[in-house]
Each structure stands twice: as structure tokens, then as C-alpha cells.
Amino acid sequence: MEPIVRLVGITKRFPGVLANDGIDLEITPGTIHALLGENGAGKTTLMNILYGLYQPDSGEVFIRGQKVRVTDPNVAIRRGIGMVHQHFMLIPPFTVAENIVLGSEPRRGVSLDLKRAVAAVEELSARYGLKVDPLARVESISVGMQQRVEILKALYRGAEVLILDEPTAVLTPQEVRELKVILDSLAAQGKAIIFITHKLKEIMAMAQVVTVIRRGRVVKTLPTSETTPAELASLMVGREVILEVEKGPSRPGEEVLRLENVTANNNRRLPALRGVDLTVRRGEILGIAGVDGNGQSELVEVLTGLRPATGGRVFLKGKEVTRTRTRQRIRAGLGHIPEDRHKRGLILDFSVAENLILATYDRRPFASGINLNQGEVRKHAERLVREFDVRTPSTETAARSLSGGNQQKVIVAREIDRDPDVLIAAQPTRGLDVGAIEFVHERLVAERDRGKAVLLVSFELDEILSLSDRIAVMYEGRVVAVLPAGEASEDILGLLMSGAARSADEARAAVEGGNRVG
Amino acid sequence: MSDFWSSLTLLFQVGLFVSALRAATPLIFAALGGVFSERSGVVNIALDGIMLVGAFMAVMGSYFLKDPWLGLLIALVSGALFALLFGVIVIRYRADQVVTGVAFNMLALGLTGFLLRLIFHHAGQSPMVAKLPDWVIPFNRFPGLSRFPALQSFVDRWIQPVLGQHTPPVYLAIAAAFLAHYVLFRTPFGLRLRAVGEHPRAADTVGVNVYAMRYLAVGLSGALAGLGGATLSLGLLSSFIENMTSGRGFIALAAMIFGKWTPLGALGACLLFGFFDALQMLGQTLGFRVPREFFLMLPYLLTMAVLAGVIGRATPPAADGKPYDKSHA
Numbered sequence: 001m002e003p004i005v006r007l008v009g010i011t012k013r014f015p016g017v018l019a020n021d022g023i024d025l026e027i028t029p030g031t032i033h034a035l036l037g038e039n040g041a042g043k044t045t046l047m048n049i050l051y052g053l054y055q056p057d058s059g060e061v062f063i064r065g066q067k068v069r070v071t072d073p074n075v076a077i078r079r080g081i082g083m084v085h086q087h088f089m090l091i092p093p094f095t096v097a098e099n100i101v102l103g104s105e106p107r108r109g110v111s112l113d114l115k116r117a118v119a120a121v122e123e124l125s126a127r128y129g130l131k132v133d134p135l136a137r138v139e140s141i142s143v144g145m146q147q148r149v150e151i152l153k154a155l156y157r158g159a160e161v162l163i164l165d166e167p168t169a170v171l172t173p174q175e176v177r178e179l180k181v182i183l184d185s186l187a188a189q190g191k192a193i194i195f196i197t198h199k200l201k202e203i204m205a206m207a208q209v210v211t212v213i214r215r216g217r218v219v220k221t222l223p224t225s226e227t228t229p230a231e232l233a234s235l236m237v238g239r240e241v242i243l244e245v246e247k248g249p250s251r252p253g254e255e256v257l258r259l260e261n262v263t264a265n266n267n268r269r270l271p272a273l274r275g276v277d278l279t280v281r282r283g284e285i286l287g288i289a290g291v292d293g294n295g296q297s298e299l300v301e302v303l304t305g306l307r308p309a310t311g312g313r314v315f316l317k318g319k320e321v322t323r324t325r326t327r328q329r330i331r332a333g334l335g336h337i338p339e340d341r342h343k344r345g346l347i348l349d350f351s352v353a354e355n356l357i358l359a360t361y362d363r364r365p366f367a368s369g370i371n372l373n374q375g376e377v378r379k380h381a382e383r384l385v386r387e388f389d390v391r392t393p394s395t396e397t398a399a400r401s402l403s404g405g406n407q408q409k410v411i412v413a414r415e416i417d418r419d420p421d422v423l424i425a426a427q428p429t430r431g432l433d434v435g436a437i438e439f440v441h442e443r444l445v446a447e448r449d450r451g452k453a454v455l456l457v458s459f460e461l462d463e464i465l466s467l468s469d470r471i472a473v474m475y476e477g478r479v480v481a482v483l484p485a486g487e488a489s490e491d492i493l494g495l496l497m498s499g500a501a502r503s504a505d506e507a508r509a510a511v512e513g514g515n516r517v518g
Numbered sequence: 519m520s521d522f523w524s525s526l527t528l529l530f531q532v533g534l535f536v537s538a539l540r541a542a543t544p545l546i547f548a549a550l551g552g553v554f555s556e557r558s559g560v561v562n563i564a565l566d567g568i569m570l571v572g573a574f575m576a577v578m579g580s581y582f583l584k585d586p587w588l589g590l591l592i593a594l595v596s597g598a599l600f601a602l603l604f605g606v607i608v609i610r611y612r613a614d615q616v617v618t619g620v621a622f623n624m625l626a627l628g629l630t631g632f633l634l635r636l637i638f639h640h641a642g643q644s645p646m647v648a649k650l651p652d653w654v655i656p657f658n659r660f661p662g663l664s665r666f667p668a669l670q671s672f673v674d675r676w677i678q679p680v681l682g683q684h685t686p687p688v689y690l691a692i693a694a695a696f697l698a699h700y701v702l703f704r705t706p707f708g709l710r711l712r713a714v715g716e717h718p719r720a721a722d723t724v725g726v727n728v729y730a731m732r733y734l735a736v737g738l739s740g741a742l743a744g745l746g747g748a749t750l751s752l753g754l755l756s757s758f759i760e761n762m763t764s765g766r767g768f769i770a771l772a773a774m775i776f777g778k779w780t781p782l783g784a785l786g787a788c789l790l791f792g793f794f795d796a797l798q799m800l801g802q803t804l805g806f807r808v809p810r811e812f813f814l815m816l817p818y819l820l821t822m823a824v825l826a827g828v829i830g831r832a833t834p835p836a837a838d839g840k841p842y843d844k845s846h847a
Contacts, residue, residue, distance in 0.1 A: 051723075053723070072725070073723055073724070073725050074725035077725055083723070089719060089720035089723045089724075090717070090720060091713050091720055091721075092716070092717075092836070093716060093836075094709075094712075094713070094716070098709060102709060102710065102720075102721065102724050102726065103721070103726050104724075104725075105706035105709060107706060110705055111704050112704055112705055112706050112708075112709055153724070157724075
């Protein structure tokens with residue numbers, strides 16, 4: 001079939017980086033085409049060029065065989081190109097219908113014709129099977145529905161080509177399945193779908209064609225039926241990648257972290273933890289599985305002293321620390337890789353070297369009297385940058401200008417180098433590419449093997465399943481089940497995470513009974 | 519005897535409402551200006567300065583063209599232009615909006631004082647100029663009203679004395695508030711303007727020109743604040759006095775917040791603040807035991823209570839005060 005979009009020799013340079021380097025790409029109607037590449041490989045830049053948000057330095061864009069200068073999104077929209085951005089471009093206090101029609105509103109005289117807007121949304125929603133409530137405010141609907149609103153926004157503008165940037169990053173496994181059904185039906189109705197991701201499993205499940213991009217260049221375009229995740233991973237990274245985490249059996253030792261009936265409130269002062277009991281021992285990784293918002297963030301904050309517990313007790317190495325301040329807990333052997341590396345992991349405007357001493361700056365050898373010993377700070381930074389392979393121009397570079405993966409390496413280096421007995425890792429690989437994920441995983445396993453206790457919180461079931469020795473599932477502020485990793489499966493965890501099963505036995509029975517619950 | 523007292527009380531009450539309305543009018547224009555500007559994402563602290571420019575230019579227009587209506591028009595245009603200059607600095611060059619706003623207030627104060635001396639060779643106050651005439655609107659002669667005696671007597675007793683005779687800006691301001699509410703919440707233009715103030719990048723990705731919307735909103739806010747200034751110099755008085763706004767632009771900002779960034783809310787807040795002002799004036803005449811500064815303080819006190827969430831929560835537009843940079847996707 002004729003391609004609907006053809007990109008020829010697209011080159012785009014940003015200060016200091018060649019983001020796209022002579023990229024050719026063809027997109028055909030009725031297919032789901034994946035763009036695969038690590039963070040910073042240039043996928044999003046390429047799509048922003050097609051959508052008119054950036055201008056290429058050279059190269060040409062053809063749409064339906066016609067050469068087009070896409071000077072701004074209006075041009076792209078008029079030519080039938082729609083984009084669903086990774087961070088949704090929705091206005092929270094507006095209704096679903098208002099968000100969808102914004103920029104091309106139906107009018108009655110000089111007024112906005114809200115009735116026709118709602119009717120148009122309902123018609124599209126029925127035609128493509130995208131369930132939304134047109135009058136609901138976007139701030140009050142689920143992430144899955146927000147994504148459907150984004151897709152409807154593009155369809156409302158007559159999109160024939162739909163670009164989705166990392167569409168599954170924020171979805172639950174169930175929502176990912178729903179998305180696949182939606183995309184399949186859109187493709188069946190002749191839409192062309194471009195789908196940016198770095199998740200290999202999803203490409204194999206969802207796309208028919210995949211184009212791999214590395215450092216701004218196309219490495220290869222091939223049908224997914226003729227490739228494997230392992231091949232795609234090595235094409236993407238440029239070397240062999242170990243997808244499975246290699247780890248031996250765990251040798252759990254003494255208990256170092258214990259929670260007894262811990263309760264806490266969330267930021268809106270509603271109960272977030274409703275009585276959590278948990279123990280973590282030396283030499284094991286305890287994974288916390290659960291859908292975002294079931295108390296995981298609050299649990300981590302209570303453990304690290306960033307949020308007060310309203311009840312219950314927390315023990316670190318046998319000593320009660322429930323009311324102990326964060327600094328004392330750090331001194332007592334707690335390490336923390338926070339879930340939001342920009343908010344809590346780093347001070348973005350500080351240098352790499354400064355970020356590496358955030359927990360130890362007031363101790364020898366970094367502090368001498370009231371002075372910072374700059375020589376020691378630099379030596380320390382140089383050693384860690386080398387050991388943890390942080391790619392930075394220098395130790396004096398601001399943390400802000402590092403890539404996400406390297407920022408995370410700075411945090412991991414700081415926390416692990418302090419040699420804590422208990423390491424709390426909250427979503428340690430969120431937003432990282434394959435190479436960096438591999439690195440963080442290896443490090444966590446290495447800590448376990450050195451006899452440290454690791455508490456891992458992740459929304460990625462794959463990560464929980466491949467790293468954990470034991471898995472605790474959180475649902476609505478409680479630990480509903482703790483089971484050995486060997487006895488867990490994606491189905492069992494899914495039932496527990498969604499509240500469909502209330503204990504490990506119930507989930508196991510349901511799965512063995514032929515998936516009657518799921 | 520009791521009849522005499524009740525008519526005297528009525529006289530005071532009517533007088534109170536009349537002067538409340540007069541005091542509220544410049545605030546209403548400026549607060550509406552604030553609503554448009556902030557709904558588009560630009561914090562317009564320069565309102566007070568723009569009002570001052572409007573007040574001055576209105577007198578200039580009336581003085582040289584011998585027509586207060588032309589003075590009003592010139593105030594509107596010069597307010598818009600002065601605001602657009604502010605807009606270029608904060609939208610195009612992305613300067614800090616609050617700091618720039620403060621600078622513009624000082625610029626307006628110095629510039630109007632300087633021009634006053636240069637043009638009228640006079641410090642402190644301009645010569646008297648033709649002011650806007652009063653409009654008389656016979657609400658009590660409304661066709662068919664006499665068939666409802668109760669209503670007729672209410673209109674005779676209250677509506678007519680309070681609303682029946684004012685300078686045109688009083689009526690224009692109230693009409694403008696309703697019109698602004700409609701524009702902001704019922705038209706595509708209003709939807710886009712609010713979108714730009716909440717999440718400019720989202721608006722940009724569906725082809726709404728963020729910069730154009732913000733310039734329009736800031737220009738509109740300047741035109742309205744300019745009218746507010748003209749109301750002071752050609753409506754309430756008939757000359758320009760140095761620094762004659764004496765902080766009314768800031769009270770208007772407070773009213774905008776108190777009204778939760780909506781035109782009708784701002785209108786209500788301005789009327790309330792105007793009422794405080796009238797009370798304060800009445801208090802001076804009658805020699806209240808409460809010092810007048812207490813009433814002058816009330817608008818700010820109430821605004822702080824709103825901002826702190828004591829009386830309902832006020833949430834500003836999410837992108838209010840944040841410069842937009844299209845190139846950083």
C-alpha cells in the first residue's frame with residue numbers, strides 16, 4: 001500500500017546534540033508502527049518534527065505523496081496528523097468535551113456551541129469504542145480515560161495518522177490491554193498508528209512493524225513477526241543486553257526492618273496506610289507490588305521519616321525509629337532511592353559532586369570545622385562517577401543537565417556508597433532506558449548479595465517478578481498478601497492488586513480454577 | 519418626628535449606596551482587566567500604573583479636544599498601549615511579571631507627574647477639564663410598572679435614587695462585567711484564553727497561538743484599566759491629580775482574587791469594597807469612633823482570608839505568572 005507519511009533525510013541539531021541524523025521513515029495506513037529507541041535516541045524529536053513542533057534543519061516531509069512544510073501543529077492537524085503526547089496535553093479544570101474541541105470549537109453565532117461539542121464527542125466515542133464522559137472534568141477522571149480523551153482529540157480533528165508517545169508508561173496492565181483493543185480497531189478502520197516506546201514486550205504484542213533508532217539514526221525497520229525481544233534490545237542499545245536479571249538464590253539472614261500495624265494519612269489527610277505489617281531481612285529483596293496510589297508512596301515516606309505515622313511502630317535493626325528524624329535514620333543505616341528523582345533525589349542546580357554528598361556533607365572527610373573540604377568532595381565524586389559509570393562532562397556539571405539515566409546513577413551511587421543496611425528503592429527505574437535499567441537492577445541484586453536488605457517499590461510487574469525474593473501486594477493501604485517470588489505470577493498478582501482476590505490463597509485458587517475471576 | 523428620622527436614615531442609606539457604586543466603578547474596570555490578564559497567565563501587577571496613565575490621558579484628551587468622550591477613548595487606547603509595552607517585556611522577553619509590573623507602576627507615577635509639569639506647567643494637579651455628564655435613567659417610569667404598586671414603590675424608594683443618575687462609566691462598568699463573564703465562559707475565545715492560562719503547551723499543541731492570546735488579554739486588561747483611570751479623572755473629578763489612583767489598582771487585584779478570577783465575582787467584590795469605602799467616607803462625616811483606616815484595611819484583610827482558604831478556596835489559573843517558552847518542548 002502507498003505510504004501516507006514519508007520522511008526523507010530528516011536532520012535536527014540541538015545545541016551539543018545531533019538528535020536526528022538523516023532519518024528515513026515510511027508509514028502505511030492500517031498498520032501499527034512502533035518507533036523503538038533508548039531515551040534521547042531521537043524518537044520524540046522526529047515525531048515533534050512531523051507534528052510541526054520543531055523544524056528540521058534539513059530533510060523533507062511527504063504526506064500522501066505531497067511535499068509539506070509542517071511549520072506548526074495547525075498544518076499537521078489540517079493534513080490529518082494527530083499526536084498523543086507522553087505527558088497528556090489536557091487542561092485539568094476543563095471538561096472532557098471542552099478539551100476535545102479546544103482550538104476547533106463548534107460555534108453558534110459568536111458563542112461556543114457546547115451541545116454540538118458534546119454530541120460530536122459522543123458520536124466519535126461510539127464509532128471508535130472509546131468510552132468517555134463528555135461532561136466530566138479531566139482532573140476527576142482516570143489516567144486511562146484521559147488517554148482516550150487524547151486519542152479522541154486527535155480523531156475529532158480528522159486524524160488519519162495517530163502518533164502516540166510512550167502511551168503505556170502510565171497505564172495498568174488492564175488498561176494496556178484495553179489500549180491494544182482500541183489501537184487494533186483504529187488500524188482496522190484504516191488509520192496509521194505510530195507508537196513510540198522502549199518497552200520490548202509491548203512492541204511484540206501490539207505493533208506489526210518496528211523501526212529501531214539509535215543515536216539519531218535508523219538502525220533497521222522490520223516486521224515484528226520476524227524478530228525477537230532480544231534482537232530488538234541489541235539493535236536498540238548497540239550491544240548484547242541481558243534482559244533477564246541474573247541472580248542466585250537468596251540467603252536471608254536476620255530481620256533488619258519491621259513494621260507493626262503502621263497507619264498514616266495522605267496529603268489530603270485521608271487514611272493512606274491502614275495497618276501495615278511487614279518485615280525485611282538481610283540478603284533479600286522484598287518487592288512491593290500494587291497499582292499506583294494504594295499507599296506505596298506513603299509507606300516509603302513513613303519508613304524514611306518524611307511522613308509521620310499516625311499509629312503503629314517501625315523498627316530498624318531492632319531499635320524503634322517511629323518518631324526518629326530522617327537524618328538519624330540515615331545515620332542508623334537507611335538508604336533511600338526516592339520515586340521522584342527531581343523532587344527528592346537531587347538538587348538539580350547543584351553539581352554532581354555536591355549531589356553526591358547530600359547525606360554526608362557534615363561528616364569527615366567532607367567537613368572540617370565549618371568548612372567544606374573541596375578536595376575531598378571532588379575526589380569522592382570522581383571515584384563514584386568512575387565506579388558507577390555516570391556519563392557527565394565533569395563532576396562540576398549541574399545535575400539538571402544530565403540525562404535521566406545518569407541522574408539516577410548519581411542517586412544510586414550516593415545511596416549505595418553510604419553502605420546502608422536497608423536500601424529502599426522506590427521505582428528506581430522509572431523512565432530509564434534499557435541500559436540504565438540493567439545497571440540499576442544489577443546494583444540492587446549486588447546489594448542483596450552483600451547481605452543488605454532491599455525494599456523495592458515498583459509499578460512494573462515485570463520488575464517486581466524478576467528482582468524480588470518475596471513479594472508483598474498492597475491494596476487500599478494494606479498488605480493483602482506476602483508470597484515467595486517462586487509462587488507468584490502476573491495473574492495472581494493482578495488479582496491481588498485489583499482487589500479481586502483478598503489473599504494469596506484466594507488468588508491462586510482463582511487462577512487454577514481457570515481464570516474465572518479475571 | 520419618627521417620620522423625620524426615618525427619612526433621614528433613608529437619605530443616609532441611599533447616599534451610602536450611591537457613593538459605594540461610584541467608588542466601585544474604577545475598581546470594576548481594573549478588576550475585569552485583571553481577570554482577563556491573569557486568566558491568560560499573565561500576572562498584571564501594573565494595573566495601578568495603567569489606571570494612572572488612563573486617568574492622565576483622559577484629562578489630556580478632554581483638555582485639548584474639548585470633549586470628555588474623546589478623553590475616555592484616548593484613555594482606553596493609551597491604557598492598552600501601555601499594557602502592551604508591559605506585555606512585550608513579560609511575554610516576548612519573558613521577564614518576571616511581578617518585578618516588571620512594579621517597575622511599570624513606578625514608571626507610570628513618574629511619567630504622569632513629569633508630563634503634568636511639562637504640559638500644564640503645574641505640579642500636583644491639572645487644570646479643570648470638561649467631565650463626563652450624568653446620565654439620568656428613569657427606572658421608575660418603566661412601562662407597566664405602575665400596575666404593580668408594591669414594586670413601583672420599591673423602585674421609587676430605592677432603585678431610582680441609587681441607580682437613576684450616574685456618570686456613564688458606572689453603567690458601562692456593570693455591563694462590562696456581564697459581557698466579560700459571557701465572553702470568558704461562553705465563547706471559543708474565552709475557552710482559548712482560559713486554556714492558555716491553565717496549560718499553555720496543551721493549547722499550543724492544538725494550534726492555539728499562546729502569545730497572540732496573551733497579548734490580546736493583556737491589551738484588553740490595559741484598555742479596561744485605562745477606562746478605570748478615566749473614571750477617576752473625568753467621572754468622579756474633573757482633573758488629574760498626581761498619584762490619584764492611590765493604590766486602587768491593587769484593591770482591584772484584591773477584588774479579582776476575592777471574586778475567584780471570575781468577572782461577576784470580581785464585580786461583587788468591587789461593590790463590597792466600594793461599600794467599605796463609602797462607609798469610611800460616611801464615618802468621616804459623622805465622626806465614627808472607628809478610624810477610617812480600619813475600613814481601608816478591610817479589602818486586603820478579606821483577600822488574605824480568601825488566599826489562606828478561610829473563606830472558600832481561591833485557585834489561580836495554573837500557569838498564572840509563568841512565562842511561556844514555545845521552543846522548550
